[in-house]
Amino acid sequence: MDSGEVLAAHHPHGRQRPASLIKVLLALVVLDELDPEQIVVPTQRDADQECSCADLEAGSPYSVRDLLLATMVKSGNDAAHALAGALGGVDEALRKMNALAHELGATDTRAASPSGLDGPGMVTSAYDQALLFTHAMTNPQFAEAAGVQRMMFPGGRGEPPHPLVNNDRLLDEYPGILGGKTGFTSASRHTYVGAAERDGRRIAVVLLRAEQRPVQVSDQARSLFDYGFRLAAEGVPAVGRVTTAPPQPQAPVRTGEARADGGGTAEAADARPAGSGGSSAVGWIVALVILVSVGVGVGIALSRDERV
Template identity: 55%
Template sequence: MHSAFPTSLRVLAATLTAGLLAVAAPAAATAATPAPAQAQPCADQSAPPPPVDTSERPAPGKPAPAPLPVPNEPVGGILMGGCGLVLPGGAPNPPDGDTAASWLVQDLDTGDVIAAKDPHARERPASLIKTLLALVVTTELKPDRIVVPTKEDAEQECTCVGIVAGGRYTVDQLLHGLLMHSGNDVAHAFATALGGVDATTTKMNLLAKRIGATDTRAATPSGLDGPGMSTSAYDLSLIFHYAMKQQEFAQAVATKAYTIPAIGGKPAIPVYNDNKLLGVYPGFLGGKTGFTDDARHTYVGAAQRDGHRLAVVMMRAEQRPTRVVDQAAKLLDYGFALHENHAAPVGRIAYEALVATAPPAPPANVAAAGAGSTAAPAKNDSFGTTGWILTLVVFVVIVAGFVIGYQRKKQARG
């Protein structure tokens, strides 16, 4: 029996040591082996493509703004960090003819993202940034407040509504001109009323940050290209979702024709809605169009069908082979079909700003079309591998103590 005890203990010790080594080996390998190289990030992840002209050249003596930081996790869900098409599992491909570099279809009632393409790719908004300006206006200026445009306001680079210096216009009248006909003269008049261009873009950017639009930086109130201008299909979807909850905004974008009346000897100004789906697409609720040489064509529009509302945002699109509004109509049809088939959402419009720091690239598996899972990424084990190893060591020591104590008692009895 005396000889059996050391042999049994050696066997036990060897077995426990082998188990410890087996558990500790992955941790040691992790510590010793460099992390694998990350996948290449999505195109335009941090900034829009290079400009085609000099519109974004900073003023003399001023540096170009650095790109906005990218959040650690994609706003709206992990799939929103995907490149290419982001579709529900089993969904058919979107309709042919789409020319947009990125787009997103959302449910305006639930906030679900129905489908998307490069949703957080950073692009230029063109006049779609006027939706953000309109939010600042409706937040800070009463609809009946009188705005008197300056000569500088009235002489902005057009598209223009035709307001005249010294005229007296209500905020509500100008809001129709801003959203229906995308008046750059109106945008500048609002900026003057809000404290100047710099103060207004600051207010726009603070509001974007507050509601969670982390890809967005306004460089001009009107959407004319400027240094550091940036947004995304996701952000403009979020901004539009928020804006459509504001009655003044929703009424203006849904108006097909409007007249700013003649006042004080100034002529009446007829205003017609630029959005060609209004009155043509069944249940269309309104939206906004935009274009610059750098941004290309941008678009947002919403429609209601069977009591349910969807909206589409398109970025960096082209008018050929079909008009952008016709492409948008097909994407709305596609979204309604997915909704009717109860397709699982691929993300969500999230009204919460995240702490923005330099990110890892999104996992490669969210980039493929047909990705259907919306589960959040697995949480890190706060206890950690080292904690489990130490626990096992303590357990082994305790077990060994019991074994040794038992063997000694047994020897004493023998």
């Protein structure tokens, strides 16, 4: 996470649904724009969001800090929706989220809901999730929230606080874990992004469209962390880089015209997605010691029935 090197990757720019990983992007906008002590009063629509939920009480006051923690710890869709309202409403929150993603270079990502519940056009990639999470972890408030295993959330209308427990099993089980975010919907399947530190190295792992087989996804993630640390210790050459610098636009080239860099015709160049094989892939698969992996049977949800 400090060098930007991608140690291993599979289909890093493949378009997948993020589920609750999109809450990382929401958190970045919230931390940029809202005072942690600002009070938000959720609407009934906020409270009625499809769960997982923090059990907000419509009409009761909550601080932005508590709502953000509930969004990260419990993956509360109700808390995420309330934060979107504080940002100017869902449409405005999505506009800000998508603008920030593009500004940071996460051009595979489009948020269609602030919580990660599936919506038309909702999409991300492993590359983008590595980029966004690594950038988010540079913010001390986000890094703290991402590592919280348990919190007491204020009760509504004078009720006592109630506990919210993080579904990320690695927070309790993996030595050196720094934090993470889990997700699940029926369309996205299991998703995960997290970071850990060992011997002075910090590595991030991303998993999209995963299943709880052949072993539980938490065990798959644990194995990938171990694999990444082993690759880093052995000095294995990077296969690319992650960077928050957006790709530079290229001058248009007429179909069939040879490229100035000798890379073939424009047709061939345009047909090859960013991050595909060849030296041009390294051109802008370019941030941190990161292990990125996506694939069938490789993933994490660390929750048994989390909706996003």
